[in-house]
Ligand SMILES: O=P(O)(O)O[C@H]1O[C@H](CO)[C@@H](O)[C@H]1O
């Protein structure tokens with residue numbers, strides 16, 4: 001794997017090599033992939049028959065450098081659904097190219113994954129949002145993409161998808177409806193929201209002027225990840241659900257004294273991890289019913 005500007009630096013052979021390595025090391029054949037954002041690695045704990053690989057031991061895999069990202073791939077089953085969990089993912093601000101950030105998504109596709117559930121932490125922009133709310137992502141704004149930092153820039157490999165993919169339905173409507181239903185069954189409708197997520201490159205949290213711009217643009221929450229993975233997943237035909245945990249309220253007002261920091265973000269993730277795990281586990285069971293019906 002080599003780096004070439006911001007465009008794709010991985011060849012089809014790189015993806016194939018990693019996929020074959022994993023398929024040779026595990027008997028699991030995942031249908032669902034779950035990407036666990038900051039402090040949300042616990043989501044993998046509900047899986048049975050687990051097999052774990054550290055990122056540094058997987059050929060071509062980047063390694064996690066952000067606190068709260070354990071850096072391992074966990075295969076297992078949830079209610080008989082074969083799954084793979086990424087305990088930790090990669091960020092542009094760690095210095096990775098977007099091709100490296102999204103590398104695992106194409107591995108999942110080549111392994112036979114059909115559904116991808118992405119979770120992360122974000123700051124609430126919508127004034128109605130409260131800390132601890134879980135937002136089902138309806139749509140996103142790819143702010144780095146506006147500036148040419150886009151995971152699909154560079155030569156297009158038709159084996160993954162078309163040159164100009166449609167992104168108006170990146171987040172599956174069926175899965176969003178399912179998530180709302182499951183949330184209501186679990187009695188957490190009060191803090192389940194739906195909205196538009198915006199990705200910024202980070203690593204700094206937003207200035208107040210930037211936060212006001214995001215509000216004007218129609219963003220409900222803001223974070224430093226997820227959009228590249230979702231874009232690449234949609235490009236290669238995966239069905240995607242995005243859940244973001246609102247870990248802090250983004251300051252829109254110069255008189256507000258609170259200052260956000262990553263420890264606080266991890267603290268809120270810890271507080272909500274058990275509930276998110278229940279939500280994700282139940283959703284995976286329902287995805288299986290969907291797979292069986294196909
Ligand atoms: O997106 P995840 O990995 O959850 O991490 C979130 O938490 C970090 C900030 O505290 C940022 O990296 C933001 O994107």
Ligand code: HPA
Pocket residue numbers: 121122123124205206222223224247248249250260265
């Ligand atoms: O306020 C935030 N801004 C950007 N990313 C984040 N991740 C958690 N909270 C935030």
